[in-house]
Amino acid sequence: MRSRTPPAQRLLTLVAVLLDARRPLTFADIQGLMDGEYGVPPDPDREADEAARRAFDSVRRKFERDKALLAEAGIRIRWAGSDEDEPETRGYLLDPADMRMADVRLEPAELRVLLAAASLAGGIDDFPLREDLRLALAKVQAACAGIDTGRGDDPLAAGWHFHHGHAVRGPATAEALELLGDAVVNRTRVRMTYRTGRGEVTEREVRPYGLWLRHGVWSVVAWCGLREAVRVFDVHRVVSAEAASGPGAFDVPEDFDLAAWSSREPWELDVHPPIEVRLRLDRAVAGLADAIFGTGRRTGTGPDGVVDLVVRATNLDPLIGLVLSLWGRARVLGPPEAAGRLAERVASLAAAHGGGAP
Amino acid sequence: MTPAARELARLQLLVATLYRHGAMRVEDLASRLSMTRGEVLAAVDRLQLVHGGDDSPAGYVDIDVDATGMVEMTPGLDQGLGRRPLPLTQGEYTALCAAVRAAAAGPLAALATEADAVLARLEQAQSPAVRDRVRRHRERVAIGADNRPADPVWRTVRACLERGEEVELEYLAASSDEVTRRTVRPIEVGGRNGFWYLVAWCGLRGAERPFRLDRVVSARPTGRRFARGPARTRDVGAPPGSRMATVRFDRDLAGWVRERHPPERVRDLADGSVEVRVPFASAVWIAGFVVSHAGRAVVVDPPDLRDEVRRRLLAAFGAPEGDGGTP
CATH class of the missing domain: 3.30.70.240 (Alpha-Beta Plaits)
Known part of the structure; x- marks a missing residue:
């Protein structure tokens, strides 16, 4: 079995194999087409021994992990068919329509807004979705029809810049921001040790609803498991944070309004x-x-x-x-x-x- | 997003970009995709190895870099792998949304309609499943500048900046606490520490000055054009001062103060309060800073600054009952 292939290359090959097939593929089909990445299909005429079963379970788990990674990138592999269907119509399927962005038609002024906005957010140290922003912009540019997306000599673009380099920092601000950025996007729970303004250190599990930067401070509003209420936390006071284990995505209340929290004045x-x-x-x-x-x-x-x-x-x-x-x-x-x-x-x-x- | 998922998205995007633009120079691809030259070359190597087993040795992506540094790809062999970019993920949409909203609340206030249009168009370009997800949860991250210049000020300053037109400002200077009228030549709008500034050549002072936009009382275009110099990046904030003040903050603010000042300038006192040494250029500015804490901050030193705070308070608000006046 090969194991040295970089994951991204293996994932892309899996995508190409599924797109190429034009019909649902069983796991055995995928094993055959992936050049040993998920082992070799079991021989139907031979009884599998314990070692073979363990090896199969292991490649099966690898395949499931890869499916999850693809889902993160927005590519969803589905299972087609049910037990009543003919065996050849059952299997894994990738619908090309699911993995394509349609043409984006932007007016020149709209494109300027987008580029200027991206440059603003890009100028903020520790902006937690920086990588997402870069990828998003490149995707949109690749999807923009009939328009040159180069900045050129736009007088506005040349005439302003933004740098937010003095946000208040604590011992774990950069790591906590990245984790919390992911958490608000994917609605995943976070376990954190937090130092309050009075210096009290507590550990709690939170469900982050929203994240914002104001007055040089990143704040997160979250449902707090310790207080059993919605609370605001300053990210620089997070001592340590990690993804919490346990059940999947939580629900954010329907009436949650980030602006109501992020635009509050001190008074x-x-x-x-x-x-x-x-x-x-x-x-x-x-x-x-x-x-x-x-x-x-x-x-x-x-x-x-x-x-x-x-x-x-x-x-x-x-x-x-x-x-x-x-x-x-x-x-x-x-x-x-x-x-x-x-x-x-x-x-x-x-x-x-x-x-x-x- | 995990690194592997992100790299996958980059590889796919590289193919999609070549589909859109045809052959491109390595450098141009790198700049468009926010990658380094080395990362582009490594990505091309990876893509060459994307093939489905021994029975399709040709590979799915026929891509190569030629001797002149052009990346070329033969489209059509990849089964649609990269014909279009992947849909935006939830994180990508959230990031764009935060950026566009921040810009529309700030320097692009005049383009708020276009900002809404951009987000609507991006939403429409996603498949229905993705669209539902992003619509429900798009506003999850916000960037706000501390100050909000009035809309008309933003519009005028931005228009004059773009046209290269002199603008007349009424400005409340924090250093003198006076409202003055001056004609300036806008050079650049920039943000720093969460504040928006206009950097301009100031006719009153005969020098380049930063103006905090939330202190511009009014802005009026003059109709007079000027030739702009070459663009260069400036330090837009106010310069730090060379004098030092010692300010005492009460215990309720001690934690807050420690987070915002270098430890070597902070001294803990026995009653839980703290003393901080703060650099300043203008006595008027630092007096305003101290009183803005509504009694929880007091100047300890220098004596002339203590007098300044007291004198300004009494001049502005009158002598309180029981106060014997200036000592």
Whole structure:
């Protein structure tokens, strides 16, 4: 038996053999056509001894593993026919239609979006689906009909770049990201050791629903087996992670919405019951209202150019911090609880920075 | 995806690419498939060995590299192995989706319609089984920049960048906390640390400057064109400062601080709080950084920076009751 053939070459040969056959192939047929890769077909006239049976089980398992690898690449080998069918119509089958992408027709502007988008994601260190992205782009380019996909001298492409090289890192960030990226795509469970913000180290099994990068931090939202609830984890706090053994893919709740988690502002974290904070922005920075308070609701624009906003906060302090850092260009109009918190922080900060060093 | 599955996909893609384009130079194939030259040559070797046993010695893929470095393939012998690329896998679709969504939420805000169209067309090109899978689970990975420049700002800046047109900005500079008006020549839009910047030649300062796009209050095209210089990659972020401040963070933020600062700049205090040495260029900027922690961070040193924080607080928000004013 040959065993030195690189797996990819063996897999591709298996695909070609199945495509070539134009009829379902039994395992014995495949053994005969694969040049010894899965052993030789058993002689029907001879009783198999124990060693022969073991050898057969081993090549059978190898074949099953190869089928699983092909499925990962999107190539699904099916079993055709049932026990009632004629033996020659039963066997393994590869439908060519299952392994072909149709022509993709993209307008030039759409192609630019795709290439620019890929270059953006490619500029992020440790982007967990980097290899998938590369392959996807090459596949799409090979499937693009009648259009040159070279970047050429596109002024936009030449005029911008993105590099996210300073994501917060922990001891196992790169490995954990790769594993979690696979897990959210394939809905597989992950067993991980996690250090909380307070330094408590716990082990838990999680079902990762979604993964995102924001504020230089990769986060994963997952159903947590330890807390029996949906939780958010910072990937840099993962001490170690591995694929969990056990049953197959889990289900993600139908109403799961990644954007609802990934776009949360610090003042939207669940710390206290919601407070509707009324804010007024000076004319000079009114144009920044969306950039600064994206989720805020505009309630009016004054004749002197001021903008009034209502921001819903479930974690007041970060919002107060933001108002402080605008040095008076944003005012808290109410409610008294929020205005009081601001005044209190101004007083304590002024006191802490008065006199000699603390 | 396991390495073997990924390599299989690459081999198949190489065949599909040659089907689409005919003979190609090794280098061009390598760049199109994100492979090295050596990987392409190794892949060609592998493909030559794809054949179905002794009764089909010719092999399925008739492929070779000629003396001039062209990869040639005789199509038609491979039973359709590489006539078309394989469908996108769930991971590939998720990756494209994350990238396109991030771009459409950022620099390509004006092309959001095209971004939706791209994803819809890619979905349509998949077989019905694949389409069902990807549609249910496509939005699983997201990339968000920290700041969201207003839509009109993005549109104007991007259009002027592409046309080579001067643009008038109203800009809130973090270093001076002043809103100034200036005309700039856009050179490049870039992201760094999750922030979007416009690098431009600034008429006010007479130098190339980075502008954080979420601090551009307004952008107006001027109609004046300029000749662009050759493209080169710049360091788009603000330069690090040369002065050092010591900032104390309370114990609730200690873990957070340790994750974000080099250990040699962090000192643990007995009560659980930490002191961090932070480089800065502008006192106004670092004062804003400190107060943004809403009382959980205090400047310890230098004294002039402590005064700056107090003075700015009192000027902006007035003297609180019981405060005796500047000491």
